[in-house]
Amino acid sequence: MNGPLALSPAMADAVGRWLEGEAGTRDRSPHTISAYRDDAIAFLSFLGGYHGQAATPKSLSGLKQTDMRAFAAAERERGLSARSLARRLSAIRSFLRFLSDREGFDLSAALSARGPKYKRSLPRPLAQDQARALLDEAGSHHPKPWIAARDAAVLTLLYGCGLRISEALSLQGHDWPLAETLTIRGKGGRERMVPVLPVARDAIAGYLELCPWPMDPDEALFRGARGGALRAGVLERAVASMRQSLGLPPTATPHAMRHSFATHLLSAGGDLRTIQELLGHASLSTTQVYTGVDDAHLLAVYRKAHPRR
Template sequence: MTQPGPLALSPAMSDALARWLETEAATRDRSSHTITAYRADLLAFLSFLGGYSGEAATPKSLAGLKQADMRAFAASERARGLGARSLARRQSAIRSFLRWISDREGYDLSPALSARSPKFARSLPRPLTPVQAQDALDVVSTNHETPWVAARDVAVMTLLWGCGLRISEALQLNGRDWPFRDSLTITGKGKRQRQVPVLPVTCNAVAQYLSLCPWPLEADAALFRGVRGGRLDGGIVSQALRRARAALGLPPTATPHALRHSFATHLLAAGGDLRTIQELLGHASLSTTQVYTGVDDAQLMSVYRAAHPRS
């Protein structure tokens, strides 16, 4: 027998979903990309419930959710080809919404919330080696016909590699943040602030860019400007690194975020402790930082195998 298709959301459910997303954006400082992903996750879930039960989901109908309903949704998503990692992320968003609505409406949703997420092997970050990172910056420095644009891209990438910033954090810097002192105060995810040491090489790269930049340094304007004077878009930096990647034969994983990974792994290899690296990266949980120990171990084993090949 053919299963009925998903039904449209009820007005009450649409309103509840919009309010939850607004709450996530306002109180948890979720990015626009995260909010878009959460909306897609919940729409998939609520649409499934509509088709599964034969009537549009409402806030009231959620009160009767059981663990079996959550398992049925997970089975449906896996049948559609959704991987374990993506399903776990989707279920995390759903649980957040269910906790919010249970507090708001006074429901006991513990049966549904007790459903387990699928286990998956966390993939290791793909950092660049120090030589690869330096080679990439060298290529970027000569890979644009406009000198100040090339200097700008190098300065941004130097911040990512030298300070472990997310690209969004680097591009949110304003004119008032310059000149850098011994450290920068960075506001990251969840509006958590952290102090990040700044190396002289980073200051020199930014100073070189500013000396060539045609736009004046203004306290309330972006530190890193696009060619039209607005705040630089991260996609432009990605394009510059993509060109360098092609010139050097680096893997597709050589992205701006890989420079942040490189900061962490190079620091760990030099003897940095995990707790300090956690603070420098702005991770809320140490378990997030611990993934870099796997990278260090993997690199060690790679060197070992190269030195001691099996016959």
Template sequence: MTSPGPLALAPAMADALARWLEIEAATRDRSAHTITAYRADLLAFLGFLGGHHGEAATPKSLASLRQADMRAFAASERARGLGARSLARRQSAVRSFLRWLSDREGFDLSAALSARSPKYARSLPRPLSPDQAQDALDMVAVGHDTPWVAARDVAVMTLLWGCGLRISEALGLNGCDWPFREALTITGKGGKERHVPMLPVARDAVAEYLRLCPWRLTPDQALFRGVRGGRLGSDAIATALRSARAALGLPPSATPHALRHSFATHLLAAGGDLRTIQELLGHASLSTTQVYTGVDDAHLMAVYRAAHPRR
């Protein structure tokens, strides 16, 4: 016997969800990606409630929500294979929506919202050592038969490692951003702007790419082009680094994002303070940046054990 499909969202609930998402985007500066994720989280929750109770959830029916309902939703998501971290994020979005809705409708959901989110171990980033990062860039430089493509890939990766840009931020640059000045203004997650110092090596790498690139640079077009002239996609950079990784015997964790992690870790090892690194990376919260202290501690302990082996 097949289970019934999800019930259609009640109009009043659809309106409430749309309004909450608008408020999140406008007042909390959420990115379009985050709003899309929140919508999926809430639709999953409201769809579950419809099947669980046999009728579509409405703002009025949520007033009787119990902690048992929240636990049943969590159990259902885990049974579908959702990991602890993803479930914790999904429950966080649900709680935020329910708090807003209960304030708007004038009912108390404190008992239902007291259900705990699952605990999960936050994984540490896996940066490359300075030598590994440099070797990877050197391998990418000779890893393509077309010189301008190889120069392009090196330029992008140099921005990730040398300036701490996200891959989306580097590939989002346009012709109007060139030539780079002493600092580059980057619009990151949530539309937040930050100023990133531009190292000469990164500027030189981009200049070399532009010297070889067959596509004319125009202010309103992408700075980094694909082989057909369109905006370069992240898959091309991932593929180039994957080939370099295989040739050098680097671990699977050596990804484009690992170059950004390496930027932060190398700065910390050189004496950089966390607040400055937070600003350079564009993290909204210092707690996001503090994960790098764990990386640095791990490196310190490795050095300590090498110098003081157990007998």
């Protein structure tokens, strides 16, 4: 088999127009668009090598299930996980549907090829006492009180509001003081409103009282040791040190605080659709993984407490 061939101009144009539509009408994030571009190019380049000629919109009209299976097999052979392959095939199907609609041919046979099955891993939240212990530790873990207060404030936002670490670190001076609700722009540019608990507001206020850097409306709210924007890696390393002190598992990361937010809300009777909105998930199926966490916890408690265990 020859190596992959370059895309034809017509195919490159088709990929570009598909990506424009995904970005414009489906509000995909730049990161997602970049991944989609890589997915399409990987597939079309494979077809070029597989068939010995560059793929064109016209040549794709004869695409078969065997082509899809051959591509999937090649991707698995080079080490792509089942989950990553399933995501890649989903993007490719989206492109093929766009192309078949635009060119007026039927690709239903190729699109019916099944993707790999994989078991979605459950989130790894902390128990409520572990989350509290981590927040307490954050408030005293660093010899510089303002840095300890900063880390505690960020982790309180992650746990109290369900923010992603990137969302918390994107806050700027003009966002302070926080109102009762906060508008967050998350993945895919989707905006959501999240309630701000008084404890989170108080934690940030405590950090700002100690912070040696002046508050600038156009600068990051959370500062690094030298005054620049706090980087996620700095907080991740700090949490790694804290979890060692507390004897917490390696899964105790900043992102685990967001998982804990969702899981503890669900355990307290929170509505799944509301939790979806608070987390900013595009699909309810993404939020439903937390029901698996809750069920697993209930089963563990049952097995531990049942008198006939």
